[in-house]
Amino acid sequence: MSGDLTSLLSIINTQTSILQSAYAKSNTPFPSIDDSSFNPASSIEMDPQLARTRQLIVAAASQLIASVQPPAEIVQDAALAFVKTSALGFLVDINVPEALKGGNPEGMHVDELGKATGVDPSYIARALRYLSTRHIFTEVSPNVFKHNRNSLLATKSKSLAEVKKDPLRAFEKAPLAAFVGLLADEGMKSGCHLSPHLQNPRAPSPFSLMSGTNTKRYWDILKEPGNEFRDQRFIAMMDGQTEAHPEEIVISGINGNALAQNGVVVELGGNVGTATFRLKKTYPHLKYVVQDLKTGIDAAEVYWKERDAGAVTSGQVSLQVHNFFDPQPVKNAAVYFLHSVLHDWDDPQARKMLSNIRGAAGSNSKLVIFDMLTRYSIKGSKDTDEHSLQVPDPLLANLGIAMPTAMDMSLLMLLGGKGRTRDDFEKLAREAGWKLESVKVDPTVIFSMATLTFSAA
Numbered sequence: 001m002s003g004d005l006t007s008l009l010s011i012i013n014t015q016t017s018i019l020q021s022a023y024a025k026s027n028t029p030f031p032s033i034d035d036s037s038f039n040p041a042s043s044i045e046m047d048p049q050l051a052r053t054r055q056l057i058v059a060a061a062s063q064l065i066a067s068v069q070p071p072a073e074i075v076q077d078a079a080l081a082f083v084k085t086s087a088l089g090f091l092v093d094i095n096v097p098e099a100l101k102g103g104n105p106e107g108m109h110v111d112e113l114g115k116a117t118g119v120d121p122s123y124i125a126r127a128l129r130y131l132s133t134r135h136i137f138t139e140v141s142p143n144v145f146k147h148n149r150n151s152l153l154a155t156k157s158k159s160l161a162e163v164k165k166d167p168l169r170a171f172e173k174a175p176l177a178a179f180v181g182l183l184a185d186e187g188m189k190s191g192c193h194l195s196p197h198l199q200n201p202r203a204p205s206p207f208s209l210m211s212g213t214n215t216k217r218y219w220d221i222l223k224e225p226g227n228e229f230r231d232q233r234f235i236a237m238m239d240g241q242t243e244a245h246p247e248e249i250v251i252s253g254i255n256g257n258a259l260a261q262n263g264v265v266v267e268l269g270g271n272v273g274t275a276t277f278r279l280k281k282t283y284p285h286l287k288y289v290v291q292d293l294k295t296g297i298d299a300a301e302v303y304w305k306e307r308d309a310g311a312v313t314s315g316q317v318s319l320q321v322h323n324f325f326d327p328q329p330v331k332n333a334a335v336y337f338l339h340s341v342l343h344d345w346d347d348p349q350a351r352k353m354l355s356n357i358r359g360a361a362g363s364n365s366k367l368v369i370f371d372m373l374t375r376y377s378i379k380g381s382k383d384t385d386e387h388s389l390q391v392p393d394p395l396l397a398n399l400g401i402a403m404p405t406a407m408d409m410s411l412l413m414l415l416g417g418k419g420r421t422r423d424d425f426e427k428l429a430r431e432a433g434w435k436l437e438s439v440k441v442d443p444t445v446i447f448s449m450a451t452l453t454f455s456a457a
Contacts, residue, residue, distance in 0.1 A: 089184020175240025256283030
């Protein structure tokens with residue numbers, strides 16, 4: 001054990017020195033937690049090399065804590081993890097982040113926050129103190145709180161007055177705040193039904209069970225009367241999903257320069273076709289098809305008319321109503337791709353989807369899946385084809401990065417979906433007639449976004 005502690009400390013010291021040196025070379029001060037002017041999209045914060053450095057520091061620090069903290073405390077903290085979601089969701093619901101952002105930057109007393117939100121200030125104080133103890137918000141003096149660089153990201157894009165004026169669209173252009181609100185609402189409530197559902201599956205998901213139905217899925221329930229707010233919040237969260245992923249992931253994954261003139265690229269479940277829009281700018285010699293259900297294609301028509309109407313009228317981009325559980329109508333495409341789609345579905349449904357694509361594919365067609373990758377925590381497994389992702393001892397093989405496994409369980413609770421390992425993807429695709437060629441992971445994306453390329457088997 002003492003050797004492990006020494007190794008963990010060595011990793012922390014070495015990688016911290018690398019991080020500090022990078023900031024010094026760029027003449028950029030390392031941001032304080034309390035710096036609410038912090039820009040998470042700055043070039044140094046998005047540097048892919050430093051992303052790996054940060055991951056190693058966090059992994060070693062987390063494992064060091066797990067090694068020295070009393071086990072009873074670890075188990076108690078795990079059991080009480082729901083409190084963090086509940087407290088943050090409560091503050092997002094009553095618009096405390098917006099009140100703080102529009103108030104005194106040096107901090108606001110909970111009495112002022114109570115007046116701004118109409119909620120008992122003692123409740124606000126308790127939630128804020130709980131979170132500030134965990135480095136989300138900062139308590140600057142007794143019962144006076146302000147934003148820090150972490151809490152600021154839970155703020156909606158609209159002012160408090162704008163949110164109150166149109167609460168139905170409160171989360172527009174605020175995907176992270178929508179993410180928090182969704183998980184504190186549907187996520188928490190679904191979690192209560194996880195164990196009964198897994199022991200006796202009789203509905204599509206725990207959320208379905210919570211909603212009193214054994215047949216309807218998450219999206220169907222959101223469209224029911226009374227769920228308009230949830231529906232708009234979900235849309236706001238999803239609108240930011242594709243934009244949050246670096247363009248290069250999709251562009252390099254499709255590898256359009258290797259495709260012939262007028263080769264056809266099909267995006268399934270593409271909504272408005274944001275990913276295709278990026279591809280078309282980079283590979284103008286190709287033709288594209290964006291497929292989705294009617295509501296998605298109706299929105300896509302507006303999206304393309306505003307941004308590149310000529311692409312549709314010329315026929316270079318086709319917007320096609322299609323359910324990916326039906327036979328694929330586009331035959332012999334050069335590439336078929338799915339962006340953040342497959343994880344929404346369990347194995348039987350995902351297999352049917354991939355089988356439908358295989359039925360239309362030619363012998364030279366490729367299937368490219370952009371999705372999060374769940375990595376094993378033990379060493380010795382081949383998760384990716386990237387040698388750069390090798391992990392030093394004694395760290396867990398997946399660096400203890402919690403987000404992919406947390407999203408896997410969240411998908412299970414809400415959708416009956418699944419986050420998959422490399423082996424899961426390979427087996428699923430093989431059963432649908434595809435052969436795995438390569439797996440690459442972008443280390444800068446918190447969800448471990450992977451590009452998996454398949455050929456026709």
